[in-house]
Amino acid sequence: MKSVFSGARRIVVKVGSSLVTNQGQGLDVSAIDRWATQISRLRNSGIEVVLVSSGAVAEGMKRLGWKKRPQAVHDLQAAAAVGQMGLVHVYESCFARYGILTSQVLLTHEDLADRKRYLNARSTLKTLLRLGVVPIINENDTVVTDEIRFGDNDTLGALVTNLIEADLLVILTDQEGLYTADPRKNPDAVLLHHGEAGDASLEAMAGGAGSDIGRGGMLTKILAAKRAARSGAHTVIASGREEEVLTRLSAGEIIGTHLRAKTMALLARKQWLADHLQVRGILTLDEGAAKALRAEGKSLLPIGVTSVSGDFGRGELVRCVDQEGVEVARGFCNYSAAEASRIMRHASGEIESILGYVDEPELIHRDNMVLP
Helix, strand or coil: CCCCCCCCCEEEEEECHHHHCCCCCCCCHHHHHHHHHHHHHHHHCCCEEEEEECCHHHHHHHHHCCCCCCCCHHHHHHHHHHHHHHHHHHHHHHHHCCCCCEEEEEECHHHHHCHHHHHHHHHHHHHHHHCCCEEEEEECCCCCCCCCCCCCHHHHHHHHHHHCCCCEEEEEECCCCCECCCCCCCCCCCECCEEECCCHHHHHHCCCECCCCCCCEHHHHHHHHHHHHHHCCEEEEEECCCCCHHHHHHCCCCCCEEEECCCCCCCHHHHHHHCCCCCCEEEEECHHHHHHHHHHCCCECHHHEEEEEECCCCCCEEEEECCCCCEEEEEECCCCHHHHHHHCCCCHHHHHHHHCCCCCCCCECHHHEECC
């Protein structure tokens, strides 16, 4: 089967903490230099590259003399602030050897949740690429809170892939790729070379976090591939310790796990909606409403809702689930949780008599809704 790298002209490369910091022992300058060398070759062949790099917290821990990743938010933020200095300096120095300018871009989910800031971030990144600059992206750990964090750089890599409409997401890790079982525990585990992004069976194969340096595990990488596929991007999960991994992949070699996107890219506005991570509430639908959303592309009317949970305001993101709790869709609700609770199981024509006004006849209009 052909490599998913074939024909890619714009890619996002995500490098994990254990690779950047040599298993937490400080920045691995030689490894970073090898990636800079490979990325310079990709650029010479006409491929635009955005780099999403972990490592700030791990480098900060090393500089501060901490052996164990802290749990307190302020300690993590302090480590990130200290480590970011060294991380960016090394990247800048390594890329400068090839005459390549780099830029630092720090993001939080809040930057992508607001439509104007989302578009601004996209324009900035595309401008940097047009100018021949390699953006070095990381989550802004120095200011992030649990409410606005991405959670891991695999997810961030997928969101950046969607944001700039990249063709491919390459996730470099300390594992060879996705195995049918955990190879550290099962000697019969087999490396999976090809798969389809979004295949539920892949999630069942993936385990938990594999390193105490980073936050991600194989499951986050599988879910990142699923998210990247929403904009039509393929994903490669491969070992960052593999010799010349990026240049060999670009030459068509099958290294690691290649996950092909089967879905058509979402429209730009719906892609932005899909990239929202913070869901504020849940609407449970009856069988008829679930079918209308799944099969017919209809808007959600209040009569089809059987229960409302969460404390969300008007215009906030909610999940729509069927009676078994399976997600049917998500979208921006035209009414608050309290209002939705009052009008559920009622026809749209009754909204005004119940609330004293009517904003929209639908709880969620289909233009403000995306299916998983």
